[in-house]
Amino acid sequence: LPLLESSNAAVLLAGLGLDPELEVDERLGGAPATVDAVSSARPRTLIIGADLAPAGAAAILTAERGLQVRTAARVARSLPVRTRKATGDVHDYGDPRLLHERGLVASLAAAWLDTPVAVAGVDHAR
Known part of the structure; x- marks a missing residue:
């Protein structure tokens, strides 16, 4: 995702047809940053992790109760x-x-x- 000068949240959520009130947390850092985002995610948070080489991606949308994951x-x-x-x-x-x-x-x-x-x-x- 190219980073806008402000948050990408509105564009990302609209493009995916998701609720505009979902939380989006943007981070750089590959797998470690993605795992950290998952372990600290609040309820109703969209997490997308992607890496260029080797190519890979994953997405998580936390539920109303959040995740039962801890570091x-x-x-x-x-x-x-x-x-x-x-x-x-x-x-x-x-x-x-x-x-x-x-x-x-x-x-x-x-x-x-x-x-x-x-x-x-x-x-x-x-």
């Missing part, structure tokens, strides 16, 4: 190895071993979880 742990770590230009071009110059050891393994250790059910932003093979 078990959140760890903020940064390995700046993926950038996206204004044109949408993605450059990934990460070392898979470094990302695994200093990113995933260290984050799971810091999260105090024995066996996470789901991890956002990590390739399925990991």
Whole structure:
């Protein structure tokens, strides 16, 4: 979605034929941002997650009672190895071993979880 100078909510909801009073939360950040939006969504919220490479998308419209989803742990770590230009071009110059050891393994250790059910932003093979 190209971002307007104001919110995209009115255009998005009208284009989908949805109630204009639904909440729309716009974020950047791929899978981690989408999972965060889902875990903090209020009732009657539209969440659409999309990524360019590899291509994928999902949409959720929460009900009147909201969702029964919670974040078990959140760890903020940064390995700046993926950038996206204004044109949408993605450059990934990460070392898979470094990302695994200093990113995933260290984050799971810091999260105090024995066996996470789901991890956002990590390739399925990991």
